[in-house]
Amino acid sequence: MSEQIDTVVIGGGQAGLAASYFLTQQGREHIVLEQHRIGEAWRSGRWDSFTLVTPNWALDLPGGAYSGADPDGFMPRANIVAYLEQYAEIFKAPVKSGVRVTAVDRNPDGSYRVATCDSEYEADNVIVATGGFQLPKIPDFSLNISPKVEQIHSGQYRNPEVLPPGAVLVVGSGQSGCQLAEELQQSGRRVYLTVGSAGRVPRRYRGEDAFWWLLKLGFFDQTIEQLPTPQARFAANPQVTGKNGGHTLNLHQFAQDGIVLLGHLRGADGSTLTLATDLAENMAKSDAQSANFMNNSDAWVKKAGLDMPEDEETRAIELAQWEPLPEATELDLDKSDITTIVWAGGYRADYSIVHLPILGQDGYPVHLGGVTEYPGLYFLGLPWLSKRKSPLLYGVGDDAAHIVEHIAGRVCVGR
Numbered sequence: 001m002s003e004q005i006d007t008v009v010i011g012g013g014q015a016g017l018a019a020s021y022f023l024t025q026q027g028r029e030h031i032v033l034e035q036h037r038i039g040e041a042w043r044s045g046r047w048d049s050f051t052l053v054t055p056n057w058a059l060d061l062p063g064g065a066y067s068g069a070d071p072d073g074f075m076p077r078a079n080i081v082a083y084l085e086q087y088a089e090i091f092k093a094p095v096k097s098g099v100r101v102t103a104v105d106r107n108p109d110g111s112y113r114v115a116t117c118d119s120e121y122e123a124d125n126v127i128v129a130t131g132g133f134q135l136p137k138i139p140d141f142s143l144n145i146s147p148k149v150e151q152i153h154s155g156q157y158r159n160p161e162v163l164p165p166g167a168v169l170v171v172g173s174g175q176s177g178c179q180l181a182e183e184l185q186q187s188g189r190r191v192y193l194t195v196g197s198a199g200r201v202p203r204r205y206r207g208e209d210a211f212w213w214l215l216k217l218g219f220f221d222q223t224i225e226q227l228p229t230p231q232a233r234f235a236a237n238p239q240v241t242g243k244n245g246g247h248t249l250n251l252h253q254f255a256q257d258g259i260v261l262l263g264h265l266r267g268a269d270g271s272t273l274t275l276a277t278d279l280a281e282n283m284a285k286s287d288a289q290s291a292n293f294m295n296n297s298d299a300w301v302k303k304a305g306l307d308m309p310e311d312e313e314t315r316a317i318e319l320a321q322w323e324p325l326p327e328a329t330e331l332d333l334d335k336s337d338i339t340t341i342v343w344a345g346g347y348r349a350d351y352s353i354v355h356l357p358i359l360g361q362d363g364y365p366v367h368l369g370g371v372t373e374y375p376g377l378y379f380l381g382l383p384w385l386s387k388r389k390s391p392l393l394y395g396v397g398d399d400a401a402h403i404v405e406h407i408a409g410r411v412c413v414g415r
């Protein structure tokens, strides 16, 4: 026997909760189905020392903006979960935890059948808010790597102590990869890091945080159409961290500290990994982003006519000329005593619970601002749903408002 309900929201992360906030405001009957617990991605998908990269003042869920005593701090994992739980409590979000949605099908009358592990719903509207970072992205050639080496994804990494003794190879130099490489190196491990084309920004410049600057520079309000190419949306986020009060992650400094930097990984055979000789090129890309960031910030200050202190110290560090590093073409895992590989190349999406031809070529649902061609079916929390800020705690609220407004304007025929 299925339950009739106006709207089903799938997922109890920040996106599902933000949608629930606006649905509650509208007095609209709905339920939020969460397979595990509120904020599960932060509980079980992040490492022990994880902190947000975005400052606390950027925790801006609708009706639940951060009001704590440390707006310039960076929240650790447990506090993010607590923030989301308290947020749900503010408006008594109707969350049903421990309920996994197994299928969403469209009925002939245009409504949706939402099957779960223990029940079924018939709904006029379905908001899929199951996250945009679901399946670990690991290359197929990882299967060729010697079974003596333990392989985990960054989402499975917890802390250095639980890894087998020996050196660690971190694959991917985006935010997660750099943060994990830093932590492993500081724990006394020998660390190898393959470097891709992710850029860098200084944590602070001219007295303000990088996130503040990036907002002022319009970075987070960019749409896909404003990027040089649509592919550019898959670029990694700038290398920076919120750990220990927040600091810059600089690959040159990593090398000085003893982390072995390598070009990007091209293939594997047993204990031999093949590397591209693009380390210098990729380091240059990271340096260029930092230089651009500072130049654009300076231009913005000038244009705004503001009296902000110059920051020669940061400029000097960020623009320093470093010795070029040797480029290796191969890495022998045995000889390097590498016992663990941490894949930090990001995530793929998985919307296979939706039994409709919704996916575009990039593997993400086709939509306009989260609204699909199937009336009543919505997606929320996807990267670039409307803007760069869409998947962030700072940005998901605008998209949620848009979708719930769209639901309010719908006329459901046939039911």
Ligand SMILES: Cc1cc2nc3c(=O)[nH]c(=O)nc-3n(C[C@H](O)[C@H](O)[C@H](O)COP(=O)(O)OP(=O)(O)OC[C@H]3O[C@@H](n4cnc5c(N)ncnc54)[C@H](O)[C@@H]3O)c2cc1C
Residues within 6 Å of the ligand: 010, 011, 012, 013, 014, 015, 016, 033, 034, 035, 036, 037, 038, 039, 040, 041, 042, 051, 052, 053, 054, 099, 100, 101, 102, 129, 130, 131, 132, 133, 176, 353, 380, 381, 382, 391, 392, 393, 394
């Ligand atoms: C490593 C990392 C660091 C990040 N750092 C920041 C940061 O510093 N600042 C920032 O603003 N953003 C950050 N983000 C981006 C973003 O805030 C997070 O990814 C956030 O978790 C997205 O929230 P969400 O609600 O869209 O998805 P999720 O948090 O993934 O929530 C989706 C929920 O849906 C549930 N679910 C999935 N499938 C089903 C199903 N079939 N049935 C029922 N429930 C289901 C899941 O259990 C989960 O609880 C980071 C992301 C990553 C991956």
